[in-house]
Amino acid sequence: MTVGIRHDDLRRRNRAMVISAVRRAGQPSRTDIAATTALSPSTISAITADLISEGILVESRTGDAPAARRGRPQVAVRLNAKAATILTVVLSMNQLSAALIDYAGETIAEERRKLPTLELSREALVDETVGIVRRLIGGAPDGQPVMRIVLAVQGITDSSERKLLWSPITPHADIDFSTILESEFEIPVTVENDCNMIAVGLRWRNPERYARDFIAVLLSHGIGMGMVLRGELFTGTQSSGGEFGHMIHRPDGALCRCGRRGCIEAYAGNYAIWRNAKGLPETEAVARDVTDEDIRALAEVARSRPGPEREAFRIAGEAIGFGLGSLFALIDPAPVAIVGHGANAFDLMQKPMLDAIARTAGGVHSGAISFDTEPDEMPLIREGCAMRALTFIDQEVFSPAQTATPGRIVA
Amino acid sequence: MTVGIRHDDLRRRNRAMVISAVRRAGQPSRTDIAATTALSPSTISAITADLISEGILVESRTGDAPAARRGRPQVAVRLNAKAATILTVVLSMNQLSAALIDYAGETIAEERRKLPTLELSREALVDETVGIVRRLIGGAPDGQPVMRIVLAVQGITDSSERKLLWSPITPHADIDFSTILESEFEIPVTVENDCNMIAVGLRWRNPERYARDFIAVLLSHGIGMGMVLRGELFTGTQSSGGEFGHMIHRPDGALCRCGRRGCIEAYAGNYAIWRNAKGLPETEAVARDVTDEDIRALAEVARSRPGPEREAFRIAGEAIGFGLGSLFALIDPAPVAIVGHGANAFDLMQKPMLDAIARTAGGVHSGAISFDTEPDEMPLIREGCAMRALTFIDQEVFSPAQTATPGRIVA
DNA sequence: CTCTTTTTTTCGAGCCTCGAAAAAAATAAT
DNA sequence: ATTATTTTTTTCGAGGCTCGAAAAAAAGAG
Numbered sequence A, B: 001m002t003v004g005i006r007h008d009d010l011r012r013r014n015r016a017m018v019i020s021a022v023r024r025a026g027q028p029s030r031t032d033i034a035a036t037t038a039l040s041p042s043t044i045s046a047i048t049a050d051l052i053s054e055g056i057l058v059e060s061r062t063g064d065a066p067a068a069r070r071g072r073p074q075v076a077v078r079l080n081a082k083a084a085t086i087l088t089v090v091l092s093m094n095q096l097s098a099a100l101i102d103y104a105g106e107t108i109a110e111e112r113r114k115l116p117t118l119e120l121s122r123e124a125l126v127d128e129t130v131g132i133v134r135r136l137i138g139g140a141p142d143g144q145p146v147m148r149i150v151l152a153v154q155g156i157t158d159s160s161e162r163k164l165l166w167s168p169i170t171p172h173a174d175i176d177f178s179t180i181l182e183s184e185f186e187i188p189v190t191v192e193n194d195c196n197m198i199a200v201g202l203r204w205r206n207p208e209r210y211a212r213d214f215i216a217v218l219l220s221h222g223i224g225m226g227m228v229l230r231g232e233l234f235t236g237t238q239s240s241g242g243e244f245g246h247m248i249h250r251p252d253g254a255l256c257r258c259g260r261r262g263c264i265e266a267y268a269g270n271y272a273i274w275r276n277a278k279g280l281p282e283t284e285a286v287a288r289d290v291t292d293e294d295i296r297a298l299a300e301v302a303r304s305r306p307g308p309e310r311e312a313f314r315i316a317g318e319a320i321g322f323g324l325g326s327l328f329a330l331i332d333p334a335p336v337a338i339v340g341h342g343a344n345a346f347d348l349m350q351k352p353m354l355d356a357i358a359r360t361a362g363g364v365h366s367g368a369i370s371f372d373t374e375p376d377e378m379p380l381i382r383e384g385c386a387m388r389a390l391t392f393i394d395q396e397v398f399s400p401a402q403t404a405t406p407g408r409i410v411a
Numbered sequence C: 001c002t003c004t005t006t007t008t009t010t011c012g013a014g015c016c017t018c019g020a021a022a023a024a025a026a027t028a029a030t
Numbered sequence D: 001a002t003t004a005t006t007t008t009t010t011t012c013g014a015g016g017c018t019c020g021a022a023a024a025a026a027a028g029a030g
Helices: A007-025 A030-037 A041-053 A122-138 A177-185 A194-205 A270-277 A292-304 A308-331 A341-358 A377-397 B007-025 B030-037 B041-053 B122-138 B177-185 B194-205 B270-277 B292-304 B308-331 B341-358 B377-397
Strands: A057-060 A076-079 A085-092 A095-102 A107-114 A146-153 A164-166 A189-193 A214-219 A223-229 A336-339 A371-374 B057-060 B076-079 B085-092 B095-102 B107-114 B146-153 B164-166 B189-193 B214-219 B223-229 B336-339 B371-374
Touching (some): A007 A030, A041 A057, A095 A122, A095 A377, A107 A122, A122 A146, A194 A223, A223 A308, A270 A292, A308 A341, B007 B076, B041 B057, B122 B146, B122 B177, B146 B194
Parallel strands (some): A085 A146, A146 A189, B336 B371
Antiparallel strands (some): A057 A076, B057 B076
């Protein structure tokens, strides 16, 4: 916290900075890197030489544009895809998927399988996860062992990013995936909230729009949120936090899946939309497992004629709108991405949502609010996990605290 | 953002670190500083020697405890109170106050005056502010010019900390106090939200309790909030943010002073408590200027017997409770300080508040929630402003970007 | 084939932090 | 009274790092 900066921190941080610049730019020249990092060409030259000799970067002679300019042509450098391999695992409702990804971010292999997550025992769930990891690790290229595993789960994770504290996809709580997987494979593992990974993925995919401040809202069975503020992923003080879906919309209102009442999710989650569309009492749980297909069908009816279906989407949009309004009262308006299957019904929710926001303090700078939709959340989660893992490698493995001078023998 | 670290940044940051360590510890020895900063004794020796020769620190031979230990006694260093002078100005409802404060944080002079802020014209309000600043600056010790002014206002300030965007204490909006005062006095000025300064003040006063994560709620005419997360003051992306009082408690509910409906403040602000206690319709504005004394009298009645007064405080507590519950869903539970005159009625609000929180997602880790009350907000605001100004001097003035080698003439 | 332009590397200078040793300043022991 | 011990602080040289200037490299232009 109040720790001074040591001399060796300098190189470490600047190395990480150079790697980060290359990861963002793709194939920058040394001159480009010097420009973005504001370090001198001599320093960049020294650092890139180190990184190349360590196999982290490679030169790629073909600058994307030869430019036919006068003078010595720029030599582009890029990440050496073979420098490391990482593994992403996504555990969501009734589905487990994993992907093996190289250091440049390209997918090497992947696997996806259906699982009745709600019914599995704790052991079976863990075993399935260990199994998919084992199979994919087996497929890692020779000499490029997997160096990091990031597991994204729908649910609340702890702030040390090691455990799943609670999840709607399984009745079991407090599953210490990190310790389990680390003892099995001896590879560092972090456990992340799926919506937080969506936010990281969005920024990676579109850094123009999703830059310093933005919000990702996942509309699915439940309502999730990931948020980036001041360029940093927002998390709770003790958990992954950002449980937007469990902010209170109407005190003592509709029954939520979490057992409490009046949560936003109890008005805007899949099951809540179904409950309202079918005229079921809002104080009772929904017995049926409401699927994406159910919602699609309801949305079609809602578009075709007024009625309880349309009203159900209106109520959902209103709940999200008031929630965003309250959130904007705290953080000010920011761009919003509506992610997940619910984004397909955004047309039905947009107007009530904007109307609600306009009735809140968040409506003041409404110019800063803009919506974008992305119905398929899975690729975003995977990309977010990959970025999280690769950033870790960049910083902790390839820019380590010790300058590692092997050969100096003390005895 | 992606800027590398230069060599001269090193010394700059470590200087700031040393100053900060001295400010926190009071009278540490060089050894103490080395321990808290994790820098080597040699480095600390060099930096403190610089700081002493520049008049920023002074040695104070009398270590607070002679300790009678063996060995060379520690020589304590402390901030040189004469190194700088700063000015804090607090503009709140019907009151303007200012204080001249030395570099060690001791008050040199202060002035306080009543003002009908709601009725003053924009020019009169600005003139009053300029006037109080002018009078106090005049009292600055010889050779110690005021180096920084921090103005705290009840209301929303912009994120560049220069303007008052909107305030309940005046009908005028968008007052650029920084530019006005800077052109008048040629001293850097920042404009801050009062509740944010309360948070800074709380941390300074009790760093044990108010450390990495906590919330300060100001219960006064309106409801304000300042929040520290991960050790950093939380602000909006475009403004001071943290408008807890304008999160929505009941959609389309009671009329708020801001003109919207259902805000927490419309249930828990002074005027809202009065409105409910007197059985006035919640859809109508309160004509009367509800004073702290009114609330005190209502609280007395509420304590003496059941009735609308007690119910009014219950409703207020409930509104704050649900609001905190929603906030905790986002950030996880954290210690709360209830600040301002409303804290005197906390006994009437505590139970409904806790009951409400228990009905939200924030109630899960309720062990991490704890309340503390501080009825007098003014000293906290002033201390927060002082710390803000002094921290600025520590970092920007006494640890500047340029190593400042005057005497080197280029021509 | 030479000149010009641009990129990249090389090299020495200047800082900064660190560790080891020395110096300083006290108490404890003889 | 003097010496030994202990702890704090300073001094000094070593090692690293970044930077600027100059050189080298690698092209196109003339």
